[in-house]
Amino acid sequence: MSHCFPIASRRTQDMAYVTCQSPDYVNKTFSAAANGMSTRAQLMQFTGGSVDVHKDTDSGIAIITLNNPEKKNALSGKMMVDLCDIVSDLEQWSPGKGIVLQGAQGTFCSGGDLSTVKQIIEPASGARMSEYMHNVLARLLQLPLISIALVRGKALGGGAELVTACDFRLMTSSAEIAFVQIKMGLATGWGGGTRLTRLIGRTKALELLSIAQRITPSDALRMGFISDILPETDNALDMAVSWLKRHTNGPSEVIRATKKIVSSAAEQNIEESLTGEREIFRTLWGGAAQIKILQKNIKHK
Numbered sequence: 001m002s003h004c005f006p007i008a009s010r011r012t013q014d015m016a017y018v019t020c021q022s023p024d025y026v027n028k029t030f031s032a033a034a035n036g037m038s039t040r041a042q043l044m045q046f047t048g049g050s051v052d053v054h055k056d057t058d059s060g061i062a063i064i065t066l067n068n069p070e071k072k073n074a075l076s077g078k079m080m081v082d083l084c085d086i087v088s089d090l091e092q093w094s095p096g097k098g099i100v101l102q103g104a105q106g107t108f109c110s111g112g113d114l115s116t117v118k119q120i121i122e123p124a125s126g127a128r129m130s131e132y133m134h135n136v137l138a139r140l141l142q143l144p145l146i147s148i149a150l151v152r153g154k155a156l157g158g159g160a161e162l163v164t165a166c167d168f169r170l171m172t173s174s175a176e177i178a179f180v181q182i183k184m185g186l187a188t189g190w191g192g193g194t195r196l197t198r199l200i201g202r203t204k205a206l207e208l209l210s211i212a213q214r215i216t217p218s219d220a221l222r223m224g225f226i227s228d229i230l231p232e233t234d235n236a237l238d239m240a241v242s243w244l245k246r247h248t249n250g251p252s253e254v255i256r257a258t259k260k261i262v263s264s265a266a267e268q269n270i271e272e273s274l275t276g277e278r279e280i281f282r283t284l285w286g287g288a289a290q291i292k293i294l295q296k297n298i299k300h301k
Helices: 010-015 039-044 075-093 114-119 123-144 158-161 193-199 202-211 219-221 236-246 252-267 272-285 288-295
Strands: 050-056 061-067 098-103 148-149 154-156 168-172 176-178 228-230
Touching: 039 123, 050 075, 050 154, 061 075, 061 114, 061 236, 075 098, 075 123, 098 219, 114 148, 123 158, 123 252, 148 158, 148 236, 158 176, 158 193, 168 236, 193 202, 219 228, 228 236, 252 272
Parallel strands: 061 098, 098 148, 148 168, 154 176, 168 228
Antiparallel strands: 050 061
């Protein structure tokens, strides 16, 4: 399995090899001066919980579960690395069509694990963690699979940022989302502020971020932040998978091509996006999926 690339700057990498005898050197810190480990290896020091994935090759749908229920599925350093590894794996999963991202045991995610946060309180350390998660979540959103964040319980802080890294968002009827970073003396650190603004517009995003407003399902649906509200039942995951299957009912190569076109259009200028769209179309024309449909002589009315 491939892994996320280390993202420390060259200067930071050079500093990492400086001998240091201070007490901080002995502790499990994320300081670049502590040792020569990569960002990945440093994050792995902060254990607790896991991020798990189940891939169904028949449906082409992967279920990613944030699993740290004792801390409301807050992300430890290890969990950040787990998520990175899962994204790397899904980048290579050619039969894949879709993803459901959920939290374990009835809640989504309460953000970063405070045990990890306290260990990386230095500004440079926080910057490296932020860059790492920016990379992971950007790649999650750009995967050629259609993704859903299934929000049960609460998605707070970094958990709210996670839901912006999916194509669609579903909330159960008693769930809530809140960007509470401002109450923690912070701004969004994992790219969620930018993605939220693109999703709902400048004015509404500023309102949600600046007052840490609790977003109810009805509010989220009204502002176009989520796509649907699910009933509060034990089979919410099954309902989310059924919802997703409406968007993945076709050959994997066609679903993936469609996602790539939309992702490119959102990120590139129009000339680059149109060029990419033509190239993607060319790879499908005359292919097995098109020929199979033509042989059925389907007529659209």
